Amino acid sequence: MGMIMKTHLPVRWTCCVMLLIAAALCSCASSGSRIEAPAGADAEGAGAPPTQMITEQLILAEKQQRERRANQDLSHLVVAEPPPYKIGPGDILAIVVWDHPELAGHGMIASSINVDAGTPGAPAPGFVVDYEGKVQFPFAGSLRLSGLTEEQARNLLVSRLARYIAQPNVTLRVQSYRSNRIYIDGEVREPGLQAINDIPMTLLEALNRAGGLQPTADQSRIALERDKKRYDIDLRDLVQKGVNPGNVLLLNGDVVRVHSRDESKVFVSGEVVSPKALTMHNGRLSLNEALGESGGISPLTGDARQVYVVRKAPEGTRIFQLDARQTGALAMAEAFELHPKDLVYVAASPLANWHRSLSLLFPGALTQAVGAARP
Known part of the structure; x- marks a missing residue:
């Protein structure tokens, strides 16, 4: 009797396991593993x-839909011929009246940091444009130079000095650019403030001054914030559309952020x-x-x-x-x-789901059933 029990016990166990396998297989085959709405959801898929x-x-x-999102109006950011630099408050001017050296020593000494100076904190001698955009010059009095180019400012000074000096020969140039700045951040090698000078501050110029893009930079996600508005710039998309990124002109107060590809x-x-x-x-x-x-x-x-x-x-x-x-x-x-x-x-x-479900219900059951079925 003991021998009979030893002989038929694996067979019974095999039959039970096979029945459970068949039931689980039918259940998995009927249900599958598709993403379906849970019970109780209405017909509209709430x-x-x-x-x-x-x-x-x-x-x-x-x-x-992707093309509609990409067709953001950037036409007003693109300038074929950038305008010349215009003088602004905070700029330091170097003014020379030839044959009149006595007028050269009346310039004010800038007390703040000179952005373009080689030595940090070194004051630059010259005529400082005040917060109202004016400059005080001997004989010429108070001149409003803010918003003028170097040539326009020189012509205005010549017209004023002509009342006291015969045919004045004047040289006027911006010695230190401090009125206009942009800020660049993100995946560039040298983020920070950049002063706008006589070289037009385009997007490519700003990226070049920042040391170029990092290897982790995402060229398709460059954000430009201006006047509480955000513009998403894709360099590759601009090139494909025939737009030179070097013609995207930046203005004072612009913030440029280069996003990372990890984002x-x-x-x-x-x-x-x-x-x-x-x-x-x-x-x-x-x-x-x-x-x-x-x-x-x-x-x-x-x-x-x-x-x-x-x-x-x-x-x-x-x-x-x-x-x-x-x-x-x-x-x-x-x-x-x-x-x-x-x-x-x-x-x-479905077969993988069935095998996993069976392994959770009866750990090792499938292996034992296959081993018991072998002669």
Whole structure:
């Protein structure tokens, strides 16, 4: 009797396990692993956002929406011929009246730091433009030079001195530029304040003075803040449109920030070979590239029919699904561009879900059943 029990006990255990396996397999096959609305959600999908299949029509609609966002009016920022520098409050002027050296010693000594001086804190001799934009000069009196170019300011001074000096020969130039500044921050080598001088302060000039872009800089996300307005500049997009970034003129008070590529990551998880966070390539990353850089869909546990993209949009969460087993799916995956902070998720196959569920219910049951069934 003892021998009989030893002989039939594995068979009974095998039958029970097989019945549980069949029930679990039927349950998993019927339910699958699709993203569905939870119980109690209404017909309009109030509980979970609807899933949109990735098709050629959806890709075209996404492309048109992306182009509308990129078509920000930057025409007033682009200047073909930058205007000459205009004198402003705080500037220090060097004024020389030839054959009249007695007029050269009446300039005021600047008490603040000279931005362009080689020695920090070294005062620059010259005529300081006061906060009202005026300069006091012998015989000429008070001159309003703010808003004038060097040539216009020289002509005004000559006309005043002509009342007392016959044919005055005057040289006037800006010795220290202190009235206009911009600030550049972010992924540049030398962030900080930059003084606007006689060389036009364009976007490329500002980036060059800041030492250039860091390797981690995102050329597609350069923010320009001016007068409480924000402009998003994509250097690559400007070049593709035939706009020279060197013609984007910066003005006094502008703030330029170069964002990092680490701020625009895409997260790939689920049944892929190597789940990871991916960095976008200057604002560009397709679904196909994201899957490829993650090693692709796992051939053992991944379900190629259920590749999801979860996106947080202003109107709410959006979910896109790609059936990678369809004809032309790879071409659609290459054309589907991801957004920063997108989540790419590959669901598990029904067989993988069944195996995991069984392993949780009966740890080692499948291995024992297969071993018991062997002769």
